[in-house]
Amino acid sequence: MEAGNPSSSGVEEPLDPQTERALGFVQMLLEKMEMDAEVSLAPDDGEGSADEIRLEIEGPDAGRIIGKRGSVLEAIQYLTTRVAHKPGEPRKHIAVDAxxxxxxxxxxxxDMAKKLARRVAKEGKVITFDPMTARDRRVxxxxxxxxxGVRTESHGEGPDRRVQIIPVKGAAAPTA
Structure with a gap:
């Protein structure tokens, strides 16, 4: 488990309490699951934001941690979010990857959504995705x-919530 963030001067900066709780929880979980894997803060690649904690799991057992279609990884992320957030603290988004x-x-x-959006804009027909997680809907x-030429909406409740790609009438053809 990483102790802090290396700053530009190479000195470790202390982690905020939410990040410490998230890292500690995932490390404990990996140990209890007897997985040969380590968790660390994902390197800053410009993709994240200041209000996001990005954890990366790596090691020989990392593939088993993903689970079928990411189901185990999704569960770990959910539990980590529940453990790391405490009332009264500003909520940071937690992303766990393996x-x-x-x-x-x-x-x-x-990429698939963009292809389908071009089709919706061209043909003028609504496309509805299968139910997906909140994170996938956000993507x-x-x-x-x-x-x-298109807009998106989410419809449904709970695990049946789906995204629709809807043509915008009178809009120009898509640019992307």
Whole structure:
């Protein structure tokens, strides 16, 4: 487990309490699961934001931590969020990834959404995705927010919530 963030001067900066709780919880979970893997803060690649804690799990057992279609990883992220957030603190978004799985998945989802958006803009027909997690819905909304000729909406409740890509009448053809 990492103790802090290296600053530009190479000196370790102390972690905020939410980050410490998140790192400590995932490390404890990996030990209890008897997984040969380590958790650390993901390096700052410019993708994250100041209100986000990004954890990366790496090691021989990291593939098992992902689970079928990311289900175990999703559960770990949910539990980590519940443990790390305390009342009265500003909430930071927590993202837990293993061997880059989530990043690859999100890139593929965004690419697919853009292709479908071009089709919606061209054909004028609504496309509705299968139910997806809140994080996946957000990926679709963010990927399409600047695409001309379409808009997105989420419909449904709980695990049945879906994203729709809807043509915007009178809009020009998509630019992306």
């Amino acid at each position: 061997e880059g799985y989530r990043a690859r998945h999100e890139d593929q989802l965004a 679709v909304h963010m990927a399409l927010k600047d695409i001309q």
